[in-house]
Amino acid sequence: MQITFFGDQPPTALIELRPGCVCPQCRVASRFTLVTNVKSDILGPDKIKQFIASYSCDNCLAPLPIQWTITGWNGNRPIVTSPKVVSSIKELFEFEHVPESVKTEIEEALDCLSVSAFNGFAAVCRRATQAICVNIGADATTKIKTQIEDMIKTSGLGDEWKELAYQIMLSGHDGSHPHLPDVTSERADVLLSLLKDLTYQLYTRPGKIKQAALLRQSAINSSKTKT
Numbered sequence: 434m435q436i437t438f439f440g441d442q443p444p445t446a447l448i449e450l451r452p453g454c455v456c457p458q459c460r461v462a463s464r465f466t467l468v469t470n471v472k473s474d475i476l477g478p479d480k481i482k483q484f485i486a487s488y489s490c491d492n493c494l495a496p497l498p499i500q501w502t503i504t505g506w507n508g509n510r511p512i513v514t515s516p517k518v519v520s521s522i523k524e525l526f527e528f529e530h531v532p533e534s535v536k537t538e539i540e541e542a543l544d545c546l547s548v549s550a551f552n553g554f555a556a557v558c559r560r561a562t563q564a565i566c567v568n569i570g571a572d573a574t575t576k577i578k579t580q581i582e583d584m585i586k587t588s589g590l591g592d593e594w595k596e597l598a599y600q601i602m603l604s605g606h607d608g609s610h611p612h613l614p615d616v617t618s619e620r621a622d623v624l625l626s627l628l629k630d631l632t633y634q635l636y637t638r639p640g641k642i643k644q645a646a647l648l649r650q651s652a653i654n655s656s657k658t659k660t
Contacts, residue, residue, distance in 0.1 A: 436499070436516050439464060444504045444514035447471060447486065452499065457522040459493035466491060473509040485519060521547040524625060530640025531632050535564045539628065546625065551616040555601050558624050562602045565635065574603065577631060584630045590623065598627055 439451045448471075453464040465488035476484060481503065488497045498520055501513040524543050528536050542557035566573040581602070585595045601616070601624065616624070 436518065443516065444512050446507055446510040447501065447513045448510060450513070452488070452516060453491075454518070456490040456492060456495065456497065457518070457520050458490060458495035458497075460525065461490075461492045463490050463492040465489065465497055465499075468496075471511060473511065476503065476511060477506060477509070523547045526629065527633065527637055530636045532564075532568050532636070535561060535568060535632065535636075538564045539632070542628070546621060549618070551618060551621045554621050555616040555624060558628055559602055561628060562631075565631065569635065576635065577603065580631050580634050581627060584627055588626070594623060598624070602627065 436452050436454045439453060441449045441451075443450060448467070451464060453462070455461065456463050456465075467486060468489045469487040471484070471486065475481070483500060483502050485498050485500050488499055489495070490497055497518065500517045500519050501511075502515040503511045504514050505512040524546060526539060526543060528539075531539070538557060538561035542554050542561055545551075545553035545557055562577060565577065569576065578599070581595060581598050585591070585598065597620065
C-alpha cells in the first residue's frame with residue numbers, strides 16, 4: 434500500500450508527519466491522525482529501531498497501525514522513515530450473480546491473499562475453478578480455457594503466463610498442490626485478474642444482461658396492460 438504525505442516528508446519527526454492513503458477499512462482515500470503517544474523514554478534508551486504507531490482514518494475513524502523505522506533523534510522526538518501499513522487488506526471483488534458455492538471459495542482465496550499467503554491463494558484459486566466447473570457443468574473447462582486465453586492475449590502476457598495459469602487453475606490436484614511452482618506477488622496479481630475476469634464473463638455479465646432483458650420485458654408487458 435502506497436502511503437502519501439501531506440506537508441513534511443520522511444525522514445522527519447513522527448509528530449510532524451501527516452500520512453494518508455486508501456483506507457483498508459472504508460476504501461476511501463483519506464488522511465490519518467496519530468492517536469498514540471510515543472514512549473521516547475523507552476524507545477531511546479532501549480535502542481528500539483522499529484515500532485508501530487496507531488492512527489485513525491479521518492473518514493471512517495477506523496484504527497490503522499503503521500510501522501516506522503527510527504533513523505535518529507531530535508531531542509526526545511524520533512526521526513522516522515520507511516512507513517508500512519501492517520493491517521491486512523482484502524481485495525475488492527464483484528460477486529454480483531456469482532453462485533454462493535463459488536463465492537465461498539473466492540472469499541477464502543482473498544483471505545489468503547490479504548496476508549500474502551500467495552501459494553495458499555493459488556491453491557484456493559484452483560478450488561474456486563473447480564467450483565465453477567461443477568456449477569456450469571458441461572463444457573466448463575473449455576469455457577475457462579477460452580477466458581484464460583482471451584485475458585492473456587489482451588494483456589500481452591504471453592504463452593508462459595498462459596501455461597502457468599492452466600497449470601495452477603486447471604491441472605492441479607486436490608490439496609496443497611506441492612508440485613506447482615511457487616507463486617510470487619506478481620503471479621498472484623495475474624491469477625486474481627484471471628479470477629475476476631472469469632467470474633465476470635461467466636456470471637456477472639450474463640446475469641446483468643438477463644436482468645436487463647427481464648426488466649425490459651416487464652416494461653413492455655406493463656405498457657400493453659395499460660393500453
